[in-house]
Amino acid sequence: MSHRIYLLPPWLRLWHWTNAALIIVLAVTGASLHFAGEGGYLVPFSLAAKIHDIAGVALACAYGFFVLANIVTGNWWQYVPKPPGVLARCLTQARFYAFGIFRGEPHPYPPTVEANFNALQAVVYWFIMYLVVPTVVVTGLIFFYPELAPTKIYGLDGLLPVAMLHYIAGAVVILFMVAHIYLGTTGVRPTSLFKMMITGWHEE
Amino acid sequence: MRPSTKSLFAALAFTALAAASGAGIAAEVKGAAPTDPALIEKIRKSNAECYACHTEAGLKNPPRADMDLAALTKFIHDPKQFDGSNHTGMECKVCHGQGYVAFPHAPEAKKSISECGECHATKALRVETQFEASVHAKNLKDAFTCQTCHDPHVYKVAAKVGDPRKIVAQDNAMCVDCHNSDLRYSAFSTALPTKKVRPDLYATHDWLPNARLHWSAVRCIECHTPVSPVKSLATSHEILAKDKSDKACVTCHSQDSALATRLYRYASTNVGADLGFANAQVLGSAYVVGATRNPLIDRAVIGLFGLTVLGLLGHGAVCVVLALIRRRRTS
Numbered sequence: 023m024s025h026r027i028y029l030l031p032p033w034l035r036l037w038h039w040t041n042a043a044l045i046i047v048l049a050v051t052g053a054s055l056h057f058a059g060e061g062g063y064l065v066p067f068s069l070a071a072k073i074h075d076i077a078g079v080a081l082a083c084a085y086g087f088f089v090l091a092n093i094v095t096g097n098w099w100q101y102v103p104k105p106p107g108v109l110a111r112c113l114t115q116a117r118f119y120a121f122g123i124f125r126g127e128p129h130p131y132p133p134t135v136e137a138n139f140n141a142l143q144a145v146v147y148w149f150i151m152y153l154v155v156p157t158v159v160v161t162g163l164i165f166f167y168p169e170l171a172p173t174k175i176y177g178l179d180g181l182l183p184v185a186m187l188h189y190i191a192g193a194v195v196i197l198f199m200v201a202h203i204y205l206g207t208t209g210v211r212p213t214s215l216f217k218m219m220i221t222g223w224h225e226e
Numbered sequence: 227m228r229p230s231t232k233s234l235f236a237a238l239a240f241t242a243l244a245a246a247s248g249a250g251i252a253a254e255v256k257g258a259a260p261t262d263p264a265l266i267e268k269i270r271k272s273n274a275e276c277y278a279c280h281t282e283a284g285l286k287n288p289p290r291a292d293m294d295l296a297a298l299t300k301f302i303h304d305p306k307q308f309d310g311s312n313h314t315g316m317e318c319k320v321c322h323g324q325g326y327v328a329f330p331h332a333p334e335a336k337k338s339i340s341e342c343g344e345c346h347a348t349k350a351l352r353v354e355t356q357f358e359a360s361v362h363a364k365n366l367k368d369a370f371t372c373q374t375c376h377d378p379h380v381y382k383v384a385a386k387v388g389d390p391r392k393i394v395a396q397d398n399a400m401c402v403d404c405h406n407s408d409l410r411y412s413a414f415s416t417a418l419p420t421k422k423v424r425p426d427l428y429a430t431h432d433w434l435p436n437a438r439l440h441w442s443a444v445r446c447i448e449c450h451t452p453v454s455p456v457k458s459l460a461t462s463h464e465i466l467a468k469d470k471s472d473k474a475c476v477t478c479h480s481q482d483s484a485l486a487t488r489l490y491r492y493a494s495t496n497v498g499a500d501l502g503f504a505n506a507q508v509l510g511s512a513y514v515v516g517a518t519r520n521p522l523i524d525r526a527v528i529g530l531f532g533l534t535v536l537g538l539l540g541h542g543a544v545c546v547v548l549a550l551i552r553r554r555r556t557s
């Protein structure tokens with residue numbers, strides 16, 4: 023316990039775990055809706071629709087909270103990759119995951135109070151949280167009010183592009199989540215980053 | 227006659243008979259609309275006599291002074307609707323007989339209106355067998371007839387309507403006009419042994435999310451009738467009791483959706499089929515979660531997910547193994 027810094031305020035940790043739980047629920051029920059009738063391992067359609075609707079609205083609220091809290095606290099600044107040398111730092115970080123991590127090298131950009139995220143993290147989180155998740159939320163809300171979608175598009179039902187966006191953006195969130203959980207085990211010890219997300223303290 | 231001539235004659239006669247019945251197929255049904263312009267004009271004139279009174283225009287401008295206009299308001303027809311129906315081009319008198327030609331109409335005129343089966347013998351017989359087994363025919367007795375649902379002046383068979391949304395609107399109106407009207411419903415439910423209050427449609431379907439949306443996109447009969455055992459009929463007329471009605475979402479919300487073979491059996495394929503979508507004909511007018519999906523995109527998404535998981539597991543395994551090797555070296 024040589025070095026300890028306090029990085030994450032309670033609101034952020036609370037939001038993070040709410041968000042995580044909701045996305046797992048949405049992923050399981052969303053897949054059950056999309057692949058309905060394919061097998062017994064899926065949640066029954068009617069139940070899946072009910073849960074997905076409730077969790078979807080909850081996630082939309084959680085996202086609204088996330089955006090507001092980021093503005094109010096100034097935390098949004100963490101998600102902005104700071105030039106110069108963003109690309110170079112991203113490459114260094116990627117090289118670390120591809121090679122350095124196998125040799126037991128230290129993390130190239132350990133978190134500080136000023137820069138919680140390394141450049142690669144900032145870029146990816148920004149992409150997910152400010153592009154992909156809003157896409158899922160907005161298309162999900164249109165799914166609730168299909169009359170908002172165009173009636174017809176190239177002779178096909180206007181809900182098709184909305185549904186495709188929802189499905190593909192949802193899939194991207196799930197892929198991100200899988201990688202995100204895995205990278206969560208690459209701290210000093212496999213559990214230390216998860217501990218940080220609960221206590222708010224980063225340990226080296 | 228020598229036997230050979232005899233059989234030649236028989237063959238000729240048979241051919242002539244076959245040709246006659248073959249030519250007759252188009253005009254097989256009694257009263258079918260003619261193609262001869264003179265006959266078309268004759269029918270138009272004949273029907274115009276009825277329309278002189280039985281239209282909004284007739285009601286505003288009655289051709290006679292001695293009519294019960296209050297009674298006439300109940301019998302107003304829209305020629306445009308008739309022209310869009312199955313029976314377009316037919317003469318009113320073919321079904322109504324001579325009793326309505328003169329006014330006042332003959333007192334017994336109503337008795338001589340033709341039944342559906344008089345002209346559609348085969349089809350009506352098949353439909354009737356199914357109809358007799360329906361909750362309506364079994365519980366509501368003779369009050370419930372073909373005309374209760376089918377207005378012969380308005381109804382158009384699904385195969386000719388084409389647009390599935392229009393089919394849904396027409397077919398559901400048949401049921402909703404009664405099941406959403408206390409007045410009409412109670413007029414029929416009096417045939418029941420015990421009085422029955424009309425169940426509210428939205429309350430009895432509260433397990434179905436967004437019932438309003440569903441009822442603009444699918445027909446009541448989709449869930450309330452079995453698949454017709456008679457292949458020549460698109461739908462069964464056997465309305466089942468509520469405990470036998472279909473509650474399974476995946477009947478429609480799955481890749482082998484019943485929508486494709488029932489409501490959408492007449493819909494043509496479209497660009498969706500070229501793009502590889504399942505149930506592409508449905509996609510022409512509705513996106514149905516679980517049904518109108520693209521197996522190619524699905525395979526790509528599942529493949530990507532599998533590769534990601536495998537890749538990460540591999541990465542993790544190499545990390546662990548190398549870490550163990552390093553630890554053994556240092557110790």
Ligand code: HEM
Pocket residue numbers: 045048049051052053055056057070071072074075077078079081082158159160161162163165166185186188189192193195196515516519
């Ligand atoms: C990461 C989160 C999410 C994932 C992975 C996800 C996934 C899915 C999937 C795969 C479907 C089936 C669509 C299809 O077959 O094309 C679906 C449907 C739907 N989603 Fe989501 N979704 C997520 C978040 C949301 C959110 C935030 C909302 C609402 C704000 C929402 C609302 C809906 C609605 C309304 C449907 C239609 C079915 C129903 O009403 O239950 N989803 N989702």
